[in-house]
Amino acid sequence: MPRYHKLGNIPPKRHTIHKSNDDKFYYEELFGTIGFEGMSSLIYHTHRPTQVKKILKSYNVGPKIAVENNMKSLMLNGFNIKPFDDFLDSRKCILMNNDCQIILAAPKQSLTTYYYKNTDSDEVIFVHKGSGKLRTFLGNIDFEYGDYLVIPRGVIYQINFNSTDNRLFIVESKNPVYSPKRYRNWFGQLLEHSPYCERDIHPPNELETYDDKGEYMIKVKKQDTIHEYVYAAHPFSAVGW
Template identity: 25%
Template sequence: MKNWISFPKVEGTASRQAHVRLPAGTYEREMGREGFFGPATQMHHAHPPTGWTSFDGPLRPRAFDLNHVDTMPGCPLEAPALMGNGATQVRLWRFKGRMDHLVRNADGDDLLFFHQGGGHLFCDYGHLEVREGDYVVLPRNTCWRLETDEAVMVLMVEATNDAYKLPHKGLVGTHAIFDPAVLDVPTLDDAFQAQKHERETLVRVKKRGQLCAMTYPFNPLDAVGWHGDLAPVRLNWRDIRPLMSHRYHLPPSAHSTWISSRFIVCTFVPRPIESDPEALKLPYYHSNEDFDEVLFYHRGQFFSRDNIHPGMVTYHPSGFPHGPHPKAYEVAQKFERKETDEVAVMIDTRDPLDVYPAMDGVEWGGYADSWKAK
């Protein structure tokens, strides 16, 4: 535990509670540490904190349309890396067909999010059917392959030299957000038995970012049984029951789904919008001073953004104020929408991310100007 310098004070005209009953004509901005887990102060401004007229340099917010990343490698280990750092690598894999080899990632756990399509995943532990909206966590060095009759688009998030864990749910208990009982594991079913064979099989392995190959005279997916508490798990966003408060807008950390040592993955799913007339009804302006923020948009209309559609990703480096677009803010103030229909995956990283060349041709160059009042 960090012994933060903590002495809550109030200066000038301020609300009594965060995100509730803002002083008339003001815009609230939260300055916080450790994402949304550390100490924070709510500043009240006379102008929108995103009211810049120009924005340039490495702090500039960026947006990309991954629908136009058109490479379709047959091997997920060769999927183009979009962004990353020493703790994570974010990739996009498009594929259709039947993998003719097996893969293993010796660099860390892999989190697969199936944005489009589905199929059949075979691994050391058995067979797992996957569909649109599924997360699949693959423990480090799990051997696997995918078969699909339709094109899939998969967001891959590696926990480099690390593992995925479940978030601590504190006061709300272990069954909140999603009951661990809904996590499915692979089974040694008929489909798994049918894929066994004695033919030569190639296994491609990623280690320290490089690929190597191992060849067996048989199919290594030949388990006859297993027992233990380490296995791949599947979770669909439809099984997530989000925390809600009709009187207070909860921070993104309340929607944490997977935790690694240096980053977290949150899932935003449809929910009622706050109904209390004094409560903010969309994400508040904030300066996330310690975490970079990545949002991948899966489906629906993201209620704090304009001109964002499924398959896009936004990147907000730590250190600048951001929040709802002007039109979205105006709609929220009038309480014109009563519920959200969005599904999005958020990755908050403790270490700065590098954006890789694979993103060069798919960037929306005007994203930083999208906060300008129309």
């Protein structure tokens, strides 16, 4: 029983002509994280989402391992992490292996001057302190203390905070983030002993659509390197999905 969600303006059939009220074509994009075999969405845009105007600098953000092959017990005082204004600068990897990175962050300012896309990993952001709004091209989600934000790889987003006092626990997973198989029945429905159920899952419910062209900075993470791309159209150009 796969979960189906739709938002905004979509045609009754997929892979068909879809036009606006003023007879302009919308552009269909198949967005997925595991090629044609994994979960996917059909997104309809006011502009082609692949238009890159220019590529600026690239810089490495890969974590440097301080202690390897460790067998000693360690205590990490996560709330002592230093706050930073910038969202990406505030993210500090404290533990890692071949599958994931454990990151702590204390961003003071909302992410508004650029957009971010992690193409390496799915992200799970636990809100230890703070509240605000996650803005993505698939829609927006309000969040508060105790929420988990699950952001699939490839999703372009910004994150707005309601204050400067924020604490985030972030997992970057190189494997897709799914519900554990032991908590699902044969149809995919969450079982009664699962620690959460479908009522706890809140998909995006507010779609922002911009029919604008210009220069929009997207910082793309690929293989622990940030690449600065400038898109020719607003990344939030989806009218529906």
